[in-house]
Amino acid sequence: MAASTPHPEADTDNVQARPISLGIDIGGTKIEGVAMDGDKHLLACHRIPTREGNQAVHDDTVTLIHHLLDPVGPNRGSVTVGLGIPGRVDANRGIVDDAVNLGIRHMALGPAVAKTTGLPVRVENDVNIAALGAASQAGDSLMAPGTTPHSEAARKQARRSASVPGRDGPRALPDHDDHVVVFINLGTGLAAGIIRWGRIEHGASGAIGEIGHIPVDAHQFPCKCGQHGCLETVASGSAVEALWPGIAHPLPDLIAQASQGNQRAQEVQDIIGHGIALAVQIVALTIDPGVIILGGGMSRTGQPLLDLVTEHLNRSAACSHFIASLNLPDRLRLAPADLPIAAIGAALAGRMATDSRPSDFIGKEIAS
């Protein structure tokens, strides 16, 4: 295992007695963590490969926590931990169910890590923490070239972000809690995370944002959830793989082939572009966020993806004055590819959970 190293911009002399927020994103292939101080400066980043199973995930998470704290030193303020993990998460109890790629069927992850480390631990769904991390960047690095943030609040925030003191020191992550941001995760599946007033929305059953299983597509492809025509079957990494098979990173290839006149590529590109634009329209019409961020693995395609979705949004706008009036392309952003946004979001979630309640569940057994 590689030794944990301070973030190149970290100034560890200045972090003594400051509160430290640790954020860890537990993914299918890697576990990535960050340490941030109270001013949201990144102090350390570290990642290790993922091992499957309840015990391995617990042990690796605890190991990563120690690695992240090493460069911070012993003279620090309160330490909080936020964890992001795929699957169904009961954030209030720290319990995760059906994290299939991690070999976890049921696990009281939060209480287990809290008991071992003695630290307060918050567990959130992985899409939600990525949404929180990306939203914390909205109005700053997320601003698309040539566009302005949609709302007056976002413009105000962007001006504040630009004047954050110490921009030449450790990287400051701006607050951005005065509007609604939706993060559309274009990963293997399709789901959205909703951030309102800087906080994750959970809904009544944790199914909020599961837009991938809204059955609205005319092609009626079968979905793994049992329905037909789910949005996920035309707007996700697995959809691209199914419709444009045999390529390791199919979306950039698909877009390139379509631009060279390959007819099948153009048909598939139309299906995918329409599907993602539909997802954007659905979140715009149900939640009306000022900023809509495209994230997840597919977003690494970058500008060509943004262009494709914009083209399809413009097609809808061309035949609907109502849709045109929503200015949807102006609200679109790509998630930053150069920041560990999910780990950053986990750190923010862990800190907020502790700051907003009088006590945490350190060492408390939770029946499950």
Ligand SMILES: [Zn+2]
């Ligand atoms: Zn489905």
